[in-house]
Amino acid sequence: QVQLLESGGGLVQAGGSLRLSCAASGLTFSQYTLGWFRQAQGKERQFVAAISRTGRITDYLDSVKGRFTISRDNAKNTVYLQMDYLKPEDTALYFCAAHKRSFGTITVAGDYDYWGQGTAVTVSS
Numbered sequence: 001q002v003q004l005l006e007s008g009g010g011l012v013q014a015g016g017s018l019r020l021s022c023a024a025s026g027l028t029f030s031q032y033t034l035g036w037f038r039q040a041q042g043k044e045r046q047f048v049a050a051i052s053r054t055g056r057i058t059d060y061l062d063s064v065k066g067r068f069t070i071s072r073d074n075a076k077n078t079v080y081l082q083m084d085y086l087k088p089e090d091t092a093l094y095f096c097a098a099h100k101r102s103f104g105t106i107t108v109a110g111d112y113d114y115w116g117q118g119t120a121v122t123v124s125s
Contacts (some may be wrong), residue, residue, distance in 0.1 A: 002026040002114045012086055016123070020081040022096030022116055029077040030054075032100040036081045037109055037123075038092035048094070049081060050085060050105035055125050059105040064090075072109030086123045093118040 008020040021038070034087035035041040035050040049070035050059045053113065058070055079096055 002098070004098060004116035006094065006113055006116045006119040008093060009121045011122045011124065013090055014086060014123055014125050016086050017082070017084045018121060020083065020087065020094055020119060020121075022079045022098075023065075024077045024079070027098065027100075027114070030074045031100055032098040033104070033106055034070075034072060034079040035097045035099070035106060035112060036079075036089075036094060037097060038094045039118075041090040043092075044060050045095070045109050046092075047107045047109065050081065050107060052103065052105050055099070057105055059074060059107060083121070088122075088123045088125045091121060091123050095121050 002021055002072045003025045006022045015118045036048040037045050038048050039045040048061050051070045051072050055072050067085045070080045095118045098114045099106050
């Protein structure tokens with residue numbers, strides 16, 4: 001049974017930082033492309049960042065480039081999202097997702113096979 005468990009969310013002031021983690025179990029982690037998505041209240045789920053199986057290829061939503069960094073530790077079965085210079089518009093429920101893929105990254109939510117339950121991020125102004 002595949003499980004993805006996010007952690008690290010919370011309340012932070014604008015300009016602050018948070019580091020999200022997503023621990024995976026029940027799958028061969030190094031065979032999966034991983035992604036982070038977010039969903040603000042009343043809005044659709046939105047791609048934030050993705051990372052290839054080896055970590056050499058990453059992709060970001062334009063509005064988070066230069067502020068967010070996705071990384072992974074295949075030895076720990078964990079993917080991270082370092083979020084710096086947070087803005088109120090970053091407030092959302094953040095989800096990690098996994099897709100078994102041989103190369104590259106995926107930005108479309110519907111292409112992912114497994115999802116976590118989400119961790120809430122609130123950025124106050």
